[in-house]
Amino acid sequence: MTVKRRPGRRPGSADTRGEILSAARKVFAEKGFDKATVRGIAREAHVDPALVHHYFDTKEGMFAAAMRLPITPDVVIPALLEGPREELGRRLVTLILTVTAEPETREPMIALVRSAVTNEHAVTMFREFITNALLYRVADELDVPHLRIEAAFSQMFGVIMARYVLKLEPMASADPEELAELLGPTIQRYFTG
């Protein structure tokens, strides 16, 4: 007699990670980022919460993986803080332009923005992630008011939209160096006054 594979709880099957991510997408979309829990996602995926923790250190990391984002706040924040404070603006612009330069890394971010702009559930999820997991943390690390960080975010958000979605010329074809020159001081001023 063969042992039948039991559906549901499969601790360690080849696609467990994929099933967790699929459950995460569902739970994040329904509950938003703040109210989604590892426990809730584990339940949705029919796995033990410990297994979720085995694959993903943090809820932020799970969100980034679920949305196929190329970077997580845990990578962005140290990259920003490393190096001279007076070059922070230019460093941020260069980081964002580098991450968005390749379609494979850019498209999932654009997809998230598209859904946020058109869907009420998605906008809540996006808002909660972008503020609580990213912007407020950067603001607190740098001791900069939240409004100033959001001004910096809005500048970079606008640039990504103008360059890759609206495809305004000459912005769409502009050299990253030239953009860093133009936008760096804006971000720097928001961060350091």
Place this chain on the structure above:
Amino acid sequence: MTVKRRPGRRPGSADTRGEILSAARKVFAEKGFDKATVRGIAREAHVDPALVHHYFDTKEGMFAAAMRLPITPDVVIPALLEGPREELGRRLVTLILTVTAEPETREPMIALVRSAVTNEHAVTMFREFITNALLYRVADELDVPHLRIEAAFSQMFGVIMARYVLKLEPMASADPEELAELLGPTIQRYFTG
């Protein structure tokens, strides 16, 4: 015998203007802003081109009316140029925040952005309008490189999205005065170096 109202060509019926605008929306969506013509819109509306000109001075004006935009480039550009050049940044920020403060004037602009972000035809139309009818004209009037005007546009576009669509706090509830203080110098620097 009663005279039946003839469908199609109705030069001056109560809703002729509405019919022209409806035709304009169709033609702009299909052809984009650049390739749409008064003649083509008149044909679509079954009216004489002279009648289109009677209702709308310019293609820009017709586009703004068709999209229910609260302002046209012909109003924005003089408003920007009036007054001291060194206060241009603040003036632009205040103008945009004022126009977008009321839902009735804001919603059509947001609707246009939403469709541009999700629809390939709409993005072409939006791109052509925003560059040829607005940004390049401002750039040329002010003798500022196109890339700098697009940097200014991207900042204000990002702010409108962060404030009204993503509704990030504290940006969403920020006082317009405080925002003008924060963003004005950014726009000023893009415009005047």
